[in-house]
Amino acid sequence: MKFSLIIPTRDRPILFHRTIESIRTHTTNHKDIEVVVVCDNDDSKSQAYVKDAMSKYPSLSIRLLTRERTEFSNRDYYNWAADQSTGELVWIFADDLEITKFNWDVLIWNGYQGFKVGRPDNCFCFSIKDNTPPPSHTLPKFPCFPMFTRECRELFGWYLHPSPPNWGVDYIAYKIYQPLDRISQFHEDNYLNHISHHNHQVKEDETSLRIGRIFNRLKMRPEHSTDRVLGEEVPKLRQKLAKQIEDCLKGDCNNKKPTDTQNGENPVREILK
Numbered sequence: 001m002k003f004s005l006i007i008p009t010r011d012r013p014i015l016f017h018r019t020i021e022s023i024r025t026h027t028t029n030h031k032d033i034e035v036v037v038v039c040d041n042d043d044s045k046s047q048a049y050v051k052d053a054m055s056k057y058p059s060l061s062i063r064l065l066t067r068e069r070t071e072f073s074n075r076d077y078y079n080w081a082a083d084q085s086t087g088e089l090v091w092i093f094a095d096d097l098e099i100t101k102f103n104w105d106v107l108i109w110n111g112y113q114g115f116k117v118g119r120p121d122n123c124f125c126f127s128i129k130d131n132t133p134p135p136s137h138t139l140p141k142f143p144c145f146p147m148f149t150r151e152c153r154e155l156f157g158w159y160l161h162p163s164p165p166n167w168g169v170d171y172i173a174y175k176i177y178q179p180l181d182r183i184s185q186f187h188e189d190n191y192l193n194h195i196s197h198h199n200h201q202v203k204e205d206e207t208s209l210r211i212g213r214i215f216n217r218l219k220m221r222p223e224h225s226t227d228r229v230l231g232e233e234v235p236k237l238r239q240k241l242a243k244q245i246e247d248c249l250k251g252d253c254n255n256k257k258p259t260d261t262q263n264g265e266n267p268v269r270e271i272l273k
Helices: 013-026 044-056 072-082 104-115 149-155 169-180 206-218 224-248 267-270
Strands: 005-008 031-040 061-067 089-093 096-098 125-128 147-149 183-186 192-194
Touching: 005 013, 013 031, 013 096, 031 044, 031 072, 044 061, 061 072, 061 089, 061 267, 072 089, 089 149, 096 104, 104 125, 104 183, 125 169, 125 206, 147 149, 149 224, 169 183, 169 224
Parallel strands: 005 031, 005 089, 031 061, 125 183
Antiparallel strands: 089 147, 096 192, 125 147
């Protein structure tokens, strides 16, 4: 598989079917993707509508995973399911997204093939434009629903930082990868429509409210604080990535041959100073 789309879902049958339908109609090569859906063990209704989608869309490879309910969507849903996926590229997706870009799979795959030239570490993420309003005008653009190469998991042990329960990990990824020129941007137009209350398209439902309650309750605990991760861990994680890049450029990276960086630039040496 080229792509794995990771989708946790609960109590959102209408949104979920809109999501799956958009994947079906906007994907050029169905054989190149898998849709990995995660449901709670106690949520038989969601499991039923996922199975209905599996029957309704036979051309798509839809896999259903079930697990005990948890408050930690990054660690226990996304990372857990991604570790059981098979795609070369892992997309942190959602059950309230619609793909709006036709031929997205070909465009992103071709962009990936071009971006990895001169980057033998192959450890980077993709910033894919969507219409989610940014949380603050002071923040730079960063991917709300990022896609990662599997090498990211091999280096860090996860795709999304596992400490914050839900919100904030997209910005953590941006702060790790962007200074080292390891974000490939697809920002020429929207690839995704976020069907959320943030865009005033739907009312806030119990799933969204629960996510917010969990975030607000845990954000002040140091072990789950996004600010703590940004201040204490991100510099070390960036150093780790920089070392990996430097080793790969020297040829000590999974037996790959050394390669000059694209355009002769090497931001790694600045990080390692």
